[in-house]
Amino acid sequence: NADIPKPVLEVIARLRELGHATYLVGGCVRDMVRQVHPKDFDVATSALPEEVQKAFRKVIPTGIQHGTVTVVTGGNHVEVTTFRSEGDYLDGRRPSSVSFERDIVKDLSRRDFTINAMAYNPLDKELVDPFGGQVDLPARLIKCVGSALERFSEDGLRPLRAVRFSAVLGFSLDPDTRDAIPATLAVFRKVALERVREELGKLLLSPRAEAGLQLLADTGLLEVFLPELARADAEAARLARVATQAAPLELDVRMATLLADLVTGPQARELCMRLKFPNKSADLVGLLIEHAKLETRFADPDPALRRLLARVGPAQLPALLAVAKARVQARAPEQLPALATLSERLESLVAAKPPLSAKELALTGGDIMSALGIGPSPKVGEATRYLVEAVLDDPSRNTADQLRALLTDWDRARST
Template sequence: MEIEITTFRTESGYSDARRPDKVEFVSSIEDDLRRRDFTINAFAYDPLEHEFIDLFDGVSDLSKGVIRAVGDPVERFREDGLRPLRAVRIATALGFEIEMRTLIAIGETLECFKRVAKERVLDELRKIMRAVKPSVGFEYMRETGILEIIFPELLEGYGVTQNEFHAYDIYTHSLYSADFAPIDKPLVRWAALLHDVGKARTREVREDGRVTFYNHEVVSVRMAMVMLERIRFPKKEMEYVCNLIRWHMFNYTPEWTDSAVRRFIRRVGVDAVADLFDLRIADFHANGLNLGFPPYLDEFKKRIESILEAGDAITVRDLKVDGNDVMKIYGIGPSEKVGRVLNELLSVVIDEPQKNEREYLLNLLREWAQREGDED
């Protein structure tokens, strides 16, 4: 358990909507509690007198599951522009409701929220994504206007109907997908939230009345990159999320050869395959029609597991030769060509795994180098 120790203090003047212009240390716990954000954070316990000091009915709000600002909510939110999102995050994490006056004040103080550092916003969003149902938080954000500031792209799907395979509009389906993604896999949840963000921009109604979203996964990747960069999402995590979005529409059939399965693993990435399946499962759960999972999903997963267990080469690191061998045989130094040659070797081995033998690959390299020399 982490214990923080501090003196009682009061704060005043928040010209940057974040830090107080003035901090005064006081001797009164009552004065200290008055500066707090929400009533559930604004009561204290006196261990000597064995009694609660609860000026704002925080204990009652805690028992009722209510998030209520201390005093005037508009003043509290203007003191720190992050507090509106913090209210949403606490309500989402605890399964509480935001009291109406406090909820209305969020929409009235959005100018202060706009001035908050993106890194602080991301920190709160990460906590929302760790809640049992992050959809609750995003709905609060939509209702109060926060979502329009952070992710207006998500709202493009609000009220936009899909096809016969979906009971919900694009926006609701996206939120429920995040709910159904594993709670211990935050990046899968981010991918689930954004996997269909490009659908509204690719939606077409054919002459027969059928609704399509061709290439929405590609558009979704482009949009997700812009959205995640906006909140200062770490680059490597953003690339991972976008990779899951890019391949979430994989269309496996039992006719796929083992080579095709290996190429699929190579494209997606060995480390991302399991997460991609989790995303696909969340996507199915969130369609709202209880259609169940396609029978091919388990079969595909087993084929992938079998190939990985067999140790088949999937990346150039799995080859029995490396860049040094390529440079030595071709008589070249480090360059892009080394990578190209290794990838050509990998293509050979993916089609025929038994050829991943060092002597065979060295001979193949010599043959290619000789042929290239003859052509010159």
């Protein structure tokens, strides 16, 4: 119990005093049983949401209709959910109804996998484990609660969750659970893509992303939401998986690494939009892929590298270097030293803070207009671009005097 935060214990104790069966449930019980510190603690209770609200001074009705109330105790937030069972799933996505229950076993039986379907009462140190999660945990098995075919037909997300937990925990799929995946792909196809993306993100950020991606491919799940990868030839797909595993644990970096040699930047952007990634992530993944092939730039002179920095943005350089390194590590490790040299060059170029865009020029738009003796016109834009190119070639030219001299020459050359 040493792991359990005091506010969580207090909430459980209070509800129990009032006579409500109350337990820790789900991921935190799984993690405690396997002696890993849980990320968050979910409390489930027989008390109805209004009873939970009455039992505490400060509560937030987080998701009252699903039975979830957040209890606020001294700045801590504890999520408390009323025991639930679910009506039939008619569309493969959501139950047609949910009803509140008085019995913890009813609540546990709607949960996905045996290891996620245990409850623990820390006050009496009582573990409720009707489906054998305690056996499957040391056996390192992901196994559905009840019939895998039925459970996967109810909620099409579950097969992807099975693969995700397998990657995150390093567990195998129980044979029945595994075999039910190809058989229920039609249901998986109906799942909202944001839910898919959520699970894919957790899989990609797991230490066993490579094995997880392989399992996604082998079970047919990948073909449904990432045909670009599922249909790549075997060697290209293998390299993509190995590279992804080698990349740092950042979702955009891992997505870019996965896709860099399979699609173009704009295609990757579209693909991320399709999977409901935030626009910002889709843009970044596209940009990273656009410029990821740094092994083609080992011989680039400084001005070319400054142009690269101008396009990528110095803030994105660490991500770009991470993608490039993971790819090279997987595809051509002998090029790593040359890539390291290039990375250092790029980093020192950034450290020198060279002017990379119009706003860093020593002349403002107004200065440029008065130097040329003109008002706002397309010519100002042309002149500005000319100056930006000039300072990208040689940043030491970025002084007001030198830029004015350049402008005079440019204007003269242009009008003859």
